Amino acid sequence: MSITNEQPHRVLLVSVPRTASNLLLKILNVPNQPGVLTSPKGGYFFYDAFTTASRGGRLDRPLEEWTTEAKNETKVVIQQCFDELEAYSARARAENKIMFAKEHAFWFLNPGNFTSAECPEQLKEFNVSTPERYGPSQTFSANNKTVMSDEYLRTWQIVFIIRHPALAWASMYRAMIKLSKVGFIDDDGIRGTTVTNMTMQWTRKLFDWCLEQPDKPVTPLVIDANDIIHNPRAVVNFCEKAGLDTASMQFEWNGNEKKSENWAPESANMGNPEEVEIHKVAASIMLSTLEESTGVVKGKAPVSVDIDAEVTKWRIEFGDEVAEMLEKATRDSMPDYEYLKANRVTV
Template sequence: MAITAPGNNDQPHRVLLVSVPRTASNLLLKILNIRSQPNVLTNPKCGYFFYDAFMSASKDGRIDKPLDQWPAEAKSETKAIMQECFDKLEDYSTRARAENKIMFAKEHAFWFQNPYFFTNRDAETPENMKEFRVSIPERYGSSQTFSANNKTIMPDEYLRTWHLAFIIRHPALAWPSMYRAMQKLSKAGFIDDDGMRGASVTNMSMEWTRKLFDWCLEQPDESVTPLVIDANDVIHNPGAVVKFCEKAGLDAASMQFEWNDSEKRSENWATANVDPGNPEELALHKTAASIMLSTLEESTGVVKDKAPASVDIDAEVAKWRVEFGDEAAEMLEKATRDSMPDYEYLKANRVTV
């Protein structure tokens, strides 16, 4: 019998964890012990199928430009890569179905949004946004609809076949952490200054997370409630993580809160993204991955000082001015305050014990 989401229809159980950078999502996966879950299939990166799509959409400052300013070849390239990313996700899903396993993937919310909405946040659904929508297999049916809160490249009918879960973190902690990491990536030569600013600003939002969460609540006959977990609970509230694990249909007995292993996810990330025959690019990606995963890979358990009990935004802004300078601090402050309504809304719906 196929594994199905608790209380769901006969669709195979698939869990999509929607994150944004620096929300302790890799720590959550480590605690859930995803790669050692007895009945779970995932890829070497535990997701990030749409990484290449985001990188393509980020080229040459495209993120900040309306679609009508994109060169035709840029649109074609990004569309093709988005389809490739989706097809790889479906390949794993097909394999999970054949092996009677739960398919698990983690994706940053911004990475699989339709590029049209990068600069047209509140627009109606125009004709020209259709070019980025992916083609889905016939088994999902002939109907393909995109309701108001579905700003992704995948139709409602497809998204409904996944159990969506979300991880959030206080913006005053997540966004400076992201900017700090982007600075290190820039110094390492992984991205240039424009790329650092673009990647920082575009990812410093919980807008896409909230839209997808609200989309879940609006679905007809939806019996699987979308899950939300806060990074603060991941670090300080083990019971909430256990409850999240069980509600996602995963094996709580496989969880771990301490570890002493030699696994280097940065190695998996780099080799999964780069041709091993390109040693220079491989080394660059290994450096980038080690920057993004440094805290986790240097730890043997949960590092509790990464999540203070309370956050004073004004006090944090003062620290940012010293660390990053006035211009970056102002950018971080705006991103933080703009994100707070979405964060507080999602936090109110998080898993609690």
């Protein structure tokens, strides 16, 4: 996207779970880049927005079945998340730094798009109110399924991270099982999570949205998790093209940092000690491989993936029903993955 004197350089990394996005941030060393500002989580400003929107199985129901209270609660938290993002952006401007944020594609998706996309009028109430500095108009083109207007999104350099669905979705399901054991999620939550999370359609739509913008028709940056692990020069290339400092990059570390300590609800349920602690436990599960490592773990990313062979393994590990669900999610995601992969950064 275009960067003007009025709009500072801002990088938005769009991910989905289990794509090695936290590993990428670790290698880029984003928190310690001298000219970069990010949150303690490295982004995830819309974490509370998604957890609120998905509470009580809401995302399984069309908007007309939501209560007024559920709609209002979700709208308020979405706006709070956006306002916090803008507060960080204002700080970055004041400090003359690049603003960096990482977000899962469906976390800042308009929640109505999960079930009510055919009713655009119903979606409007979740769209955020943006400051006057972004102009008087707020438009939402066909591929913009987010809560933020075209005008606002154009002020960011949007970049993407992807991973082969067979690896990402199985890893996600394993993580969900672990989360259920600590009480973070129940069986209904696992089913809902698999439906909302195991897709790259929202990533692809936002990628296509980037291609459609009139100001600077440049293909946005995409990096594949396989390249992050096996092709470090591609990561350096990605870092340069994103305008970050390659001198700050690292491929080894001491393994003492516990990023999961930074994970706690910021907006919803604020002040609830039990809620804070369970989010930290959940984060430690999701970040366990990274936090226990001292460098890139190559065994987590096979060079090639045979879906049929993976399905055979899943049947042994999870049983037939889950294996069939993972296979369907994987095969349904492959066209989007291959499309995005064809545009990835290489050496």
